[in-house]
Amino acid sequence: ARDLPKESSTVIIIGAGMSGIMAAKTLSDHGINDFLILEATDKIGGRMVSTDFSGYTVEIGANWVEGVGGKHVNPIWELAKRYNLRMSKSNFDNISSNVYNEEGRLLPLSETKPHFDIADACQSYLDVLSNSLNAHDEEDISLTTGQRLFGLIPTSPLDMAIDYSYYDFEIAEPPRVTSLKNVLPNPTFVEYGDDEYFVCDKRGYSYIPKQLAKDFLKHENEIIIDPRLQLQKVVRHIEYSANGVRIETEDNSTFYSKYAILSVSLGVLKSRLITYQPDLPYWKIKTFYQFDMSIYTKIFLKFPYTFWLTGPGTEFFLYTDDSRGYYTYWQHLENEYPGSNIIFVTVTDDESRRIEQQSDEETKGEIMQVLRKLFGKDIPEPENILVPRWWKNRLHGGSYTNWPIGVSEADFDRMKAPVGPLYFTGEHTSSNFNGYVHGAYLAGIATAETLVDCIKYKKCKEITSNDLPWMNPNTTQVTNKTEQTCNGVCCKAIQQERESLRSFYIDTIDSLQHALTNKCKPS
Numbered sequence: 178a179r180d181l182p183k184e185s186s187t188v189i190i191i192g193a194g195m196s197g198i199m200a201a202k203t204l205s206d207h208g209i210n211d212f213l214i215l216e217a218t219d220k221i222g223g224r225m226v227s228t229d230f231s232g233y234t235v236e237i238g239a240n241w242v243e244g245v246g247g248k249h250v251n252p253i254w255e256l257a258k259r260y261n262l263r264m265s266k267s268n269f270d271n272i273s274s275n276v277y278n279e280e281g282r283l284l285p286l287s288e289t290k291p292h293f294d295i296a297d298a299c300q301s302y303l304d305v306l307s308n309s310l311n312a313h314d315e316e317d318i319s320l321t322t323g324q325r326l327f328g329l330i331p332t333s334p335l336d337m338a339i340d341y342s343y344y345d346f347e348i349a350e351p352p353r354v355t356s357l358k359n360v361l362p363n364p365t366f367v368e369y370g371d372d373e374y375f376v377c378d379k380r381g382y383s384y385i386p387k388q389l390a391k392d393f394l395k396h397e398n399e400i401i402i403d404p405r406l407q408l409q410k411v412v413r414h415i416e417y418s419a420n421g422v423r424i425e426t427e428d429n430s431t432f433y434s435k436y437a438i439l440s441v442s443l444g445v446l447k448s449r450l451i452t453y454q455p456d457l458p459y460w461k462i463k464t465f466y467q468f469d470m471s472i473y474t475k476i477f478l479k480f481p482y483t484f485w486l487t488g489p490g491t492e493f494f495l496y497t498d499d500s501r502g503y504y505t506y507w508q509h510l511e512n513e514y515p516g517s518n519i520i521f522v523t524v525t526d527d528e529s530r531r532i533e534q535q536s537d538e539e540t541k542g543e544i545m546q547v548l549r550k551l552f553g554k555d556i557p558e559p560e561n562i563l564v565p566r567w568w569k570n571r572l573h574g575g576s577y578t579n580w581p582i583g584v585s586e587a588d589f590d591r592m593k594a595p596v597g598p599l600y601f602t603g604e605h606t607s608s609n610f611n612g613y614v615h616g617a618y619l620a621g622i623a624t625a626e627t628l629v630d631c632i633k634y635k636k637c638k639e640i641t642s643n644d645l646p647w648m649n650p651n652t653t654q655v656t657n658k659t660e661q662t663c664n665g666v667c668c669k670a671i672q673q674e675r676e677s678l679r680s681f682y683i684d685t686i687d688s689l690q691h692a693l694t695n696k697c698k699p700s
């Protein structure tokens with residue numbers, strides 16, 4: 178970046194989701210008020226987003242305050258109470274009584290319980306095994322490997338549906354790709370407790386970040402009028418150097434700052450929505466690509482009347498299919514919105530990708546086939562269907578992160594490590610609570626505090642490719658060595674070789690893609 182013009186800010190924050198808002202609030206709390214928030218959409222909240230669905234507010238993104246009732250208080254729980262958010266406690270305990278088999282028969286508890294008991298025992302074993310692997314600094318394994326060590330191989334439709342409800346329903350990816358050491362026992366439930374509260378408030382879950390923003394941004398009644406929040410600004414290019422940052426948006430505006438905090442999702446960081454000059458270093462990009470952005474899709478259906486079971490203990494039910502994860506996990510909204518006649522089914526990962534690529538009519542057809550099996554041929558057609566597309570949405574590129582096998586904590590530290598004046602935040606930078614609203618909240622504070630240390634106290638933590646091989650994985654502390662060797666070759670040279678190899682292939686793929694687009698353009 179060239180010399181900064183006079184109107185530049187100290188910090189530009191990209192993204193106004195929970196982490197971006199908390200980063201800005203933290204800067205403001207520390208007396209740094211010349212910041213600018215650039216948000217691509219027309220609202221605050223990011224992946225905390227609700228919509229009106231046939232007269233009812235449904236959350237397309239985050240829905241639960243997860244982790245309540247434990248030894249520590251979840252900060253999101255405190256905020257939800259402070260703002261008096263309407264919530265309903267989810268009771269997952271009874272799900273073993275609500276399992277329908279492939280033919281649509283409701284299975285008696287005597288048939289399902291032994292299978293749930295085994296899954297429970299296996300999960301306890303996995304928790305203990307993970308603690309032991311961590312304590313002895315042993316190699317990571319997948320959840321599936323752990324299950325096999327226990328002797329559980331879920332292959333029947335019933336066992337696969339139970340397995341799906343224990344793992345995929347929470348982490349949105351299958352156990353076979355998921356890191357045992359970093360995912361179990363789930364720190365959210367260990368720290369904050371096992372209870373989960375389903376937000377069902379007309380104002381939406383995003384009322385929390387919106388209220389937090391009003392703590393430090395000028396507003397009139399409910400409307401934020403502060404010029405430091407700029408909506409509908411899609412960042413497309415970032416130029417950076419020791420002198421500062423230059424940011425271009427898609428409407429051809431340019432903004433300058435001394436530092437920037439990127440709070441965009443990992444899905445966006447993996448994509449090429451934002452380009453960088455110079456390109457981000459190889460070690461940084463590699464970490465983005467190594468980590469997983471999962472997909473979690475809630476498909477809502479509104480019917481003229483209910484034909485599913487309602488009343489205590491019926492909120493959640495499972496459908497078992499030969500194909501793992503095929504419309505497995507269902508929830509009705511009669512507790513939250515009595516008389517709404519709304520039900521939703523959650524799909525994840527490859528099923529989400531498949532469904533995103535077909536029409537809503539096709540999805541409705543598939544869902545109706547399943548529901549007819551369960552509740553009979555005479556059930557009515559839905560009046561409305563809502564199929565979110567998180568994967569295809571270029572501002573998200575998925576739903577939230579999951580920790581795959583093969584990524585160490587040292588790798589993970591690189592995710593949040595700054596690159597020159599560019600700082601990184603978001604749920605994906607929270608090592609304990611990645612994937613959650615509270616993770617985003619805490620990450621926003623932590624990243625901004627690191628930057629405050631740099632701005633106010635000149636304690637800046639910068640990592641360059643030269644520093645990497647000698648980086649202490651636990652502290653991300655950097656030493657001054659520059660001429661060490663890795664297997665006899667200068668490490669700096671290896672990094673440079675990887676960077677130029679990558680830029681060569683990026684140029685090649687860019688020109689190939691350009692040719693493809695031109696060819697496909699209608700004449």
Ligand SMILES: Cc1cc2nc3c(=O)[nH]c(=O)nc-3n(C[C@H](O)[C@H](O)[C@H](O)COP(=O)(O)OP(=O)(O)OC[C@H]3O[C@@H](n4cnc5c(N)ncnc54)[C@H](O)[C@@H]3O)c2cc1C
Pocket residue numbers: 191192193194195196197215216217218221222223224225237238239240241242243410411412413440441442445450451473474475567571572573575576577602603604605611612613614615616617
């Ligand atoms: C379907 C779904 C269900 C979930 N369920 C739960 C749940 O029940 N409980 C829970 O705790 N968590 C849940 N989560 C996770 C939770 O929503 C996220 O962890 C959290 O909201 C992420 O906040 P963030 O600030 O890190 O990112 P985001 O909320 O994604 O904020 C990033 C912001 O950057 C903006 N942006 C992107 N690209 C650009 C660009 N180029 N220029 C400018 N701005 C840009 C985006 O519009 C967005 O507003 C769920 C998420 C999804 C998607």
